[in-house]
Amino acid sequence: MSDIIRHNPTALWSDAVSFNRIACFVEVPERGSDIETQTRVLLQQAERTLAAIGSDKSRLMMVTIYLTDLADRVGFNDVWAAWLPEGCAPARACVRADLASPELLVEIAFTAATR
16 A cells, blocks of 8 residues: 655645655745736746656646636636647646635646656
């Protein structure tokens, strides 16, 4: 039986959680004032997390995208499509949500296969 691995756990969350070669993690952008910038920053952060857990963006299985305004889908999708490797789009859901901080426009929950 495999153990659950918690990457950089704190009292409230872990940077990522892995089990049986599947990892889950959430990213919010560290900076940016528009949807395109926040999305680029968030995806750069996701690449670092994926590398840290032994994965990469071609191994994404599922994402849940939270947008504060669904009108931002066009800008988000432009950045998202350019970031993903061809033929590697994960299953995804995109929903409108109130996020924890008013300056946040996007948050993504990721599930990825690890090596």
